[in-house]
Amino acid sequence: MAGWLKGILGRITGAHESVDWEEVEAALWQSDLGAPTATAILESLRAKGLALHSENVLQAAREEAAKYLPEKGTDLSPSPNGPVVILMVGVNGTGKTTSSAKLATLLKSRGQSVLLCAADTFRAAAVEQLKSWGDRLGIEVVSSEYGADPAALCHDALAKAKRLKSDFLICDTAGRLHTKSNLMQELAKVKRSLGKIDPSAPHEVFLVADTTTGSNAVVQAKEFHAATPLTGVILTKLDGSGKGGVAVAISRETGIAPRFVGTGEQAGDLALFDRASFLERML
Ligand SMILES: Nc1nc2c(ncn2[C@@H]2O[C@H](COP(=O)(O)OP(=O)(O)O)[C@@H](O)[C@H]2O)c(=O)[nH]1
Numbered sequence: 578m579a580g581w582l583k584g585i586l587g588r589i590t591g592a593h594e595s596v597d598w599e600e601v602e603a604a605l606w607q608s609d610l611g612a613p614t615a616t617a618i619l620e621s622l623r624a625k626g627l628a629l630h631s632e633n634v635l636q637a638a639r640e641e642a643a644k645y646l647p648e649k650g651t652d653l654s655p656s657p658n659g660p661v662v663i664l665m666v667g668v669n670g671t672g673k674t675t676s677s678a679k680l681a682t683l684l685k686s687r688g689q690s691v692l693l694c695a696a697d698t699f700r701a702a703a704v705e706q707l708k709s710w711g712d713r714l715g716i717e718v719v720s721s722e723y724g725a726d727p728a729a730l731c732h733d734a735l736a737k738a739k740r741l742k743s744d745f746l747i748c749d750t751a752g753r754l755h756t757k758s759n760l761m762q763e764l765a766k767v768k769r770s771l772g773k774i775d776p777s778a779p780h781e782v783f784l785v786a787d788t789t790t791g792s793n794a795v796v797q798a799k800e801f802h803a804a805t806p807l808t809g810v811i812l813t814k815l816d817g818s819g820k821g822g823v824a825v826a827i828s829r830e831t832g833i834a835p836r837f838v839g840t841g842e843q844a845g846d847l848a849l850f851d852r853a854s855f856l857e858r859m860l
């Protein structure tokens with residue numbers, strides 16, 4: 578998937594021939610950058626009086642996308658004030674459970690202690706999935722039975738993390754409930770119940786966004802951000818057909834920046850977001 582947009586533009590024309598305005602626009606739309614970004618790219622070319630050939634378009638796209646992306650994702654570090662609580666949110670199937678395990682792996686590899694909390698009690702399989710990761714990774718998973726109250730579970734998990742003096746607590750949450758408003762209310766409740774133990778918790782709320790689902794992730798980001806203010810995005814499935822442009826659109830429309838990227842199904846397939854390699858791949 579390296580140089581996704583470049584590939585498309587290359588098919589439209591060679592590097593220095595001028596290309597059709599509408600075709601470029603269509604290519605930009607397909608890159609999941611979002612309409613405002615696509616428009617800004619075209620406008621900046623017009624403003625500079627540059628011809629519409631693929632090198633110019635790519636350069637403008639890189640510059641425009643870079644405005645909305647940090648050079649590096651802000652990393653996680655332990656706090657002297659007790660466990661850093663990370664809430665993983667997002668719709669079903671985006672990679673929350675897998676990313677929770679991957680993040681735990683990364684932190685553990687740095688010598689930090691982590692507790693996982695299986696707060697997706699809506700699906701029995703979700704609890705088992707996280708427990709099985711915990712067994713493989715040698716990381717304790719706080720869980721309860723199917724249907725248990727996630728807010729109470731997260732509360733207990735934080736009490737335990739404090740007792741154990743864990744550096745991090747990662748709470749994997751449900752992506753689907755009976756209705757969307759139920760889900761948003763539940764997340765707000767989880768946040769409140771964590772706050773009863775530590776008013777500053779959760780310290781991080783990560784939206785797990787599947788880059789293969791394109792611009793849907795922007796809508797999701799807005800909805801989750803309204804319910805539980807987000808502090809970052811984990812972009813998953815960048816090893817697949819996902820183009821990743823949605824990170825630019827999310828950042829532009831919500832101000833929430835990418836933090837980590839997922840590039841596979843294994844525990845080690847997670848890295849801190851890096852703008853240069855991200856843009857290289859996407860554009
Ligand atoms: N290729 C690939 N697959 C992923 C990645 N992250 C998660 N998955 C897969 O996506 C599917 C759903 O992941 P899961 O963590 O269960 O999603 P959840 O419903 O949000 O908890 C699983 O089959 C994962 O192995 C990734 O970065 N790359």
Ligand SMILES: [Mg+2]
Nearest residue numbers: 673674697703
């Ligand atoms: Mg899950």
